[in-house]
Amino acid sequence: MKKLSVLFALVLLMVSCQKKNTIEIITENLPDNTKVEVYIRSLDFNEPEVVATGDIVGGKVVLDNPFTEGEWAYLSIKESEDVNHIVLFIGEPGAITIRFDKDNPDKSTVEGTANNKKVQQFMEDTRPISEKLNVFVEKNMARMQELADSTTSDDGQEELKRLKEEYSGFANEFDSTIKKYEAANRDNVFGLIMFVELMNMQEKSLVEYKADFDKYPEALRTSKFGKRVEARINDLVENEGKEVVTFEIGDKLPEFKGLTPEDKELTLSSFLEGKKLVLVDVWASWCGPCRQENPNVVKTYEDYHKLGFDIIGYSLDKDKVAWVKAIAADKLTWAQVSNLQFWKDPIVADYGIQGIPANYLIDGNGVIVAMDLRGNELGEKVKELLVK
Numbered sequence: 001m002k003k004l005s006v007l008f009a010l011v012l013l014m015v016s017c018q019k020k021n022t023i024e025i026i027t028e029n030l031p032d033n034t035k036v037e038v039y040i041r042s043l044d045f046n047e048p049e050v051v052a053t054g055d056i057v058g059g060k061v062v063l064d065n066p067f068t069e070g071e072w073a074y075l076s077i078k079e080s081e082d083v084n085h086i087v088l089f090i091g092e093p094g095a096i097t098i099r100f101d102k103d104n105p106d107k108s109t110v111e112g113t114a115n116n117k118k119v120q121q122f123m124e125d126t127r128p129i130s131e132k133l134n135v136f137v138e139k140n141m142a143r144m145q146e147l148a149d150s151t152t153s154d155d156g157q158e159e160l161k162r163l164k165e166e167y168s169g170f171a172n173e174f175d176s177t178i179k180k181y182e183a184a185n186r187d188n189v190f191g192l193i194m195f196v197e198l199m200n201m202q203e204k205s206l207v208e209y210k211a212d213f214d215k216y217p218e219a220l221r222t223s224k225f226g227k228r229v230e231a232r233i234n235d236l237v238e239n240e241g242k243e244v245v246t247f248e249i250g251d252k253l254p255e256f257k258g259l260t261p262e263d264k265e266l267t268l269s270s271f272l273e274g275k276k277l278v279l280v281d282v283w284a285s286w287c288g289p290c291r292q293e294n295p296n297v298v299k300t301y302e303d304y305h306k307l308g309f310d311i312i313g314y315s316l317d318k319d320k321v322a323w324v325k326a327i328a329a330d331k332l333t334w335a336q337v338s339n340l341q342f343w344k345d346p347i348v349a350d351y352g353i354q355g356i357p358a359n360y361l362i363d364g365n366g367v368i369v370a371m372d373l374r375g376n377e378l379g380e381k382v383k384e385l386l387v388k
Contacts, residue, residue, distance in 0.1 A: 020094065020095045021064070021065045021093060021094065021095065022062050022063065022064060022065050022095055022096070023038060023052065023062070023063045023064075023065050023075075023096045023097075023098065024060065024061075024062045024063075024095070024096070024097045024098070025054075025056070025060060025061050025062075025063070025075065025077075025097075025098045025100065026059060026060045026097065026098070026099045026100070027056055027059055027060065027077070027099075027100045027101070027102070028059065028100070028101040028102065028103070029101060029102040029103050030056055030059070030077070030079065030100075030102050031056075032055075032056060032057050032058065033055050033056065033057070034055065034056040034077065034078065034079060035053070035054075035055055035056075035077075035078045036053065036054050036055070036056060036061060036063075036075060036076065036077050036078070037050050037052070037053045037075070037076045037078070038050070038051050038052035038053070038063065038066070038073060038074075038075055038076075038091070039051065039073060039074050039075075039076060040071050040072070040073055040091065041071075041072040041073060041074055041088075043072075043196065043228055043229065043231075043232045044232055044235065046343070047286050047318075047342070048074075048286075051066040051067075051073075051091070052064065052065075052066050065091075065093065065094070065095075065096065066091070067091035067092050067093060068093060069092065069093070069189075069223055069224060069225070070090055070091070070092045070115060070188070070189030070190075070223065070225055071090070071091040071092070071189075071224065071225050072088075072090065072091075072189075072193050072196075072225060073088075073089055073090065073091035074086050074087060074088045074089065075087040075089065075098055075100075076288065077100060079102060083292065084288045084291065084292060085100065085102070085105050086288065087100060087108045087110070088119070089110040089116055089119055090110075090113070090115040090116050090119055090189060090190060090193070092113050092115055092116075092189070093113075094112060094113040095112045095113070096110065096111070096112045096113055096116060097110070097111045097112045098110050098111075099111075106127065106130070106131070107127075109123075110123075114188075115188060115189055115190045118181070118185065118188075118190045119190065122177070122181055122190075125177055126174060126177050129170060129173050129174050129177070130174075132170060133167075133170040133171075133174075136166065136167065136170065137167075140163050140166075140167075142376075142377070142380070143159075143163070144160060144163050144164070144167075145377060147159060147160040147163075148160065175198075175201060178194050178197050178198060179194075179198065181194045182194035182195050182197075182198055186215070186216060187216075187217055187220070188220070189220065189223070189225055191216075192216060192220055192225065192226065192229060193225075195212065195213065195216075195229070196229060196232075199232075199233070206233065206236050206237050206240055207237075209233060210233050210237070213229065213230065213233060244352045244354075245349070245350065245351060245352030246352055247351075247352075247360070247368055247371065248368070249368055249369065249370065249371070250367060250368065251367070251368050252365070252366050252367050252368070253268065253280065253351075253360055253362050253366045253367075253368055254268075254350050254351070255267060255268050255269055256268050256314065256337075256346070256347050256350065257337070258314060258337030258338050258339050259337060259338065259339065259340075260335070260336060260337055261320075261323070261324050261327065261336060266312075266335060266337050268280070268312070268366065269366070271310075271312050271335060272362075272364055272365070272366055274364070275308070275310050275364045276308030276309070276310075276363070276364055276386070277308055277309050277310070277361065277362075277363060277364070277369075277382065277385055277386060278309075278310050278311065278312060278361075278362050278363075278364070279297070279300075279309070279310075279311045279312075279359055279360070279361050279362075279378070279382075280311075280312055280314060280359060280360040280361075280362065281297060281311055281312070281313045281314065281357065281359045282313075282314045282315075282316065282347065282351070282353060282356050282357065282358040282359065283313060283314075283315060283316070283356055283357050284315050284316040284317050284323075284356060285315070285317050285319070285322045285323050285325065285326035286317070286322065287316075287356050287357065289356075289357055290356055290357040291326070291330060293357050293374065293375075294330040294332065295330075296374070296375055296376070296378060296379070297311065297332075297378065298330070298331055298332070299379065300378045300379040300382055301333070301334060303379060303382075303383075304379075304382045304383065304386055304387075307386045307387065308386055309382050309386060310334065310335075311334040311335070312334065312335045312336070312337065313327075313332060313334060313335065313336040313337070314336075314337055314338065314347060315336065315337070315338035316338070316341075316342055316343060316345055316347075316348070316356060317338050317340055317342070318340050318341065318342040319340070320338075320340055323336075323338055323340070358371075358372060359371065359372060359373060359378075361373060361378075361381060361382070369381075369385065
């Protein structure tokens with residue numbers, strides 16, 4: 001057999017290596033030209049970073065793998081303007097394969113690299129818990145909200161307590177699984193991701209979490225992801241003790257002001273003049289959950305606007321073009337304002353906003369009658385208040 005030249009062998013090796021440093025996305029039941037984007041997941045309120053994009057053709061797309069070391073990442077599959085699917089994975093060097101079926105989105109898989117095998121095992125271990133929790137939420141969440149919003153009898157309070165305990169049981173089972181995986185992976189990036197999830201539970205003091213973080217290997221602590229985790233801890237420590245604004249039903253919503261897409265100033269108080277029932281909807285064009293919720297908000301507006309229901313949207317965008325484009329794409333025909341200051345917008349501190357979407361249903365005097373209504377909850381509450 002003829003011997004290969006050293007140069008030819010090197011070329012073959014380079015081609016081989018290039019083929020192995022990819023992110024292959026294999027899909028079912030999605031049309032050609034479905035857009036996919038790979039993001040580095042944000043640990044705070046900063047906008048996630050897009051590191052790779054592509055379009056599905058023939059049920060798949062192969063992207064160049066942009067990761068040089070372990071990072072917490074996710075794949076965004078934009079089925080339509082209203083539907084965006086998310087698949088979590090660990091971005092790291094190597095060949096990563098993500099399989100996604102639109103008709104079975106909860107059964108996506110991630111394969112190919114050592115840490116993503118751990119992610120897949122974690123997903124398989126927690127899937128039964130998530131499925132039971134989803135059934136519980138679908139069956140009982142409306143009832144829990146009804147009991148929580150009303151002054152009920154002793155029997156009603158006992159029912160609410162029982163439902164909360166059942167819900168907590170699912171959450172505790174999920175949390176225990178996270179703790180198990182974190183304890184078994186303290187020498188790799190997957191373990192550090194589990195650590196971040198534990199930190200979000202706030203079961204210990206920040207001093208204790210900082211001490212736990214310092215026990216991770218130096219190479220992991222000084223990696224890009226490790227530095228992001230440390231920065232998040234330091235931010236939390238710096239803000240610890242600062243009073244966070246909270247609201248209750250019956251409180252009056254504070255004044256705000258912003259500019260409309262036409263650059264005209266609009267205040268909450270001026271918008272409320274002559275109004276009966278108003279939803280203050282805090283959102284952003286870059287916020288996936290916000291965009292997914294918008295069809296529900298649009299439907300409620302169309303169903304009850306003639307009866308006195310109105311909306312003012314307040315965006316945490318920083319890019320006016322993206323904001324205005326999202327308003328048009330999502331068919332948001334009500335008033336919109338923004339200061340284009342992202343998370344530095346005054347409303348974040350004034351309203352104690354920890355995440356979006358956030359919404360406040362208020363009467364014509366600005367008094368809160370409900371908060372953070374999702375899905376059918378919004379329409380049901382508006383109907384309850386306006387349809388007599």
